[in-house]
Amino acid sequence: MSIELELAAPLGPIALGVSPEVAPSPARHSYDHVVLPGDFPDPTVTKIGDTYYASATSAEWGAVFPIFSSQNLLDWKLVSHVFPEKLPDWASSNFWAPEFHYENGRTYMYYTARKKGGMLCVAVASADHPEGPYTDHGPLVGQEAGSIDGFAMPDENGDLYLIWKEDGNSCHQDTPIWAQLLNADRTALIGEATELFTNDVKWEGPLVEGSALVHHNGYFYMFYAGNSCCGKSCNYATGVARSKALLGPWEKYDQNPILDRNTTWKCPGHGTVTQMDGRWFLLHHAYLAESHEFVGRQGLLSEFTWNEEGWPEFERRSPQAAPLTDVARFNVAEEFEGDRLGLEWQWPIWQQPKTSVRAGQLHLGANPSRLGAMVARRSNVATYKAATTLEFAKLPEDTFAGLAAIGDPYNALAIMAGNGQVQIWHVKSGKQQSLVQVFVDPCDTITLRLEVWGGQRYRFAYSTDGASWQPLPTESFSLNGTYLPPWDRGVRVGLVAQGEEGSSAVFNNFIIRNKR
The missing domain is CATH 2.115.10.20 (Glycosyl hydrolase domain; family 43)
Structure with a gap:
């Protein structure tokens, strides 16, 4: 399934992110980078x-x-x-x-x-x-x-x-x-x-x-x-x-x-x-x-x-390094090749999830606590769009899976699918709320998308065909992610699965498109 991830509106300057492997640089006279x-x-x-x-x-x-x-x-x-x-x-x-x-x-x-x-x-x-x-x-x-x-x-x-x-x-x-x-x-x-x-x-x-x-x-x-x-x-x-x-x-x-x-x-x-x-x-x-x-x-x-x-x-x-301008080279297009997750994926140290990679899919074992089990990547920029496609029809009953911006397991904003619905989850200081619930017609796969501007403003949408998007209504509350970063860490973007031990979610891809 092809996923369109163009940003919906012009955005201002942002910070830059990280790639675990950086393409070779041209010869430079300055080493301040x-x-x-x-x-x-x-x-x-x-x-x-x-x-x-x-x-x-x-x-x-x-x-x-x-x-x-x-x-x-x-x-x-x-x-x-x-x-x-x-x-x-x-x-x-x-x-x-x-x-x-x-x-x-x-x-x-x-x-x-x-x-x-x-x-x-x-x-x-x-x-x-x-x-x-x-x-x-x-x-x-x-x-x-x-x-x-x-x-x-x-x-x-x-x-x-x-x-x-x-x-x-x-x-x-x-x-x-x-x-x-x-x-x-x-x-x-x-x-x-x-x-x-x-x-x-x-x-x-x-x-x-x-x-x-x-x-x-x-x-x-x-x-x-x-x-x-x-x-x-x-x-x-x-x-x-x-x-x-x-x-x-x-x-x-x-x-x-x-x-x-x-x-x-x-x-x-x-x-x-x-x-x-x-x-x-x-x-x-x-x-x-x-x-x-x-x-x-x-x-x-x-x-x-x-x-x-x-x-x-x-x-x-003072530091003389210039902010990177070629943020597109830090984009992520993960198709889950090979037999394990790459070195750049992270997880909470006290809650390492059960994962397996096979046939181009990530199987993520669920956890019943708060946001659930998670694997995440360091955010590359403060303005970006991320998406994932998961096997919606194969989700067990009462198991939710999706895409989240994660400060830590106690503070996150997520778009989640399960029980025939798409929901927006707000987790703050360990307290989880479901802010929006939308019923979805039966389908085999569903693609979930989040957009963030400057690390603070969030918007969510879903698609059953990877091309036409259904935005989730957020007029009645402010989706502000200012609370997300812990005192000593930046925000991660991750895949999550919440449900009983023994259940799991299957993801087909993970995509991030960065924007200056």
Whole structure:
């Protein structure tokens, strides 16, 4: 069935999204680019051999910690995940801030997660190859206020230390940056912890965090983030401090922050330093001002140089990346080829659905809770149209399936089909309402469509032939998606199935058409 997805009306400028595999870029003189467009906060990057590897926060979405590879820092391919299915036994949520460390042929990933029933911890996993598979070694440190943002760094003698932040802002306290020696296996801390510095400068606000270190011209430089990271009211920025010895004393640059907002990008921070061809870069996140929280914090590459005083400087002290204009190359046309879902699909970490792909169809096992079982993709832009065709006649009784814009399982807008009807579902703070119910004549398949403008205004329609569309009436209420994005994540677009355990829905395709 051919599905027409042209947008119904001219739309204004929007944010850009992400594709797990980006087409090769032409030769460029500038390296200031959006390289991980979409919701990829707290990015990390390292070079192993002739290949660069990157990862980012995945928060409450699985698979946990995507791994990308690149030969040129600009074009990235999603190749695996640190925890592709099974989560570490000790952890429950808040999978934040992964950081690579490569040593003696082994790759370590230091990361943050919340201990079941307890505090945030810095933990480590390791692998014989940067693409995995990874073996988890559990938490290294978990202070009473929480411990996050681990980074491994050798000192001036070659001894490897873990650098991390004590999460004091979670309980209205300061946020010291600590360092402590790692054991020979790199899987436990030994000796005593040393405080390097804390948030004591006005621009840093309630916190300093996201440390990334590099050694240059006899100094250790720590790039770090300060102030509020996320959401509409964020005021994140990036500072730098330096020291001759890893354990200090540390001197903060009097021109901090060195990377701050401009009219295009908001709240740049939490990045990792890398080099290529003698040039220096920070891979960090920022919100595109036009779309902000609806798309999420995107991964930017920003080049810096060293001034005469030996401090790093960014051009105009802000990200110089231009928003991508060729958004059509991030369109999605999923026909469910092969025998499994691609790496770009996600699901709530505590509710991995039962899926199978066969004969060009996705079979999604239903779940009775709230919106149901779901698989989703990061939203590519804040203005787009999405559609799916499902086997309507084969839906079991009292099983509903459809298409949704998902902030998280507790906040979503969806168009759902089942029991001979098409409905609009509104899920907010875990409370589900059916806003519209329309009976549909019996048919084998039905195509469901959602349109969104700027991440906020939603419209829904259905088709029984893939060409003529029946809009669902929404005059009596406002379909406003402003509430959808969580504090720390962008909106996903997904397929959902709600019903009794053992029932399932069958989808024939999944399509997204982006619009600037």
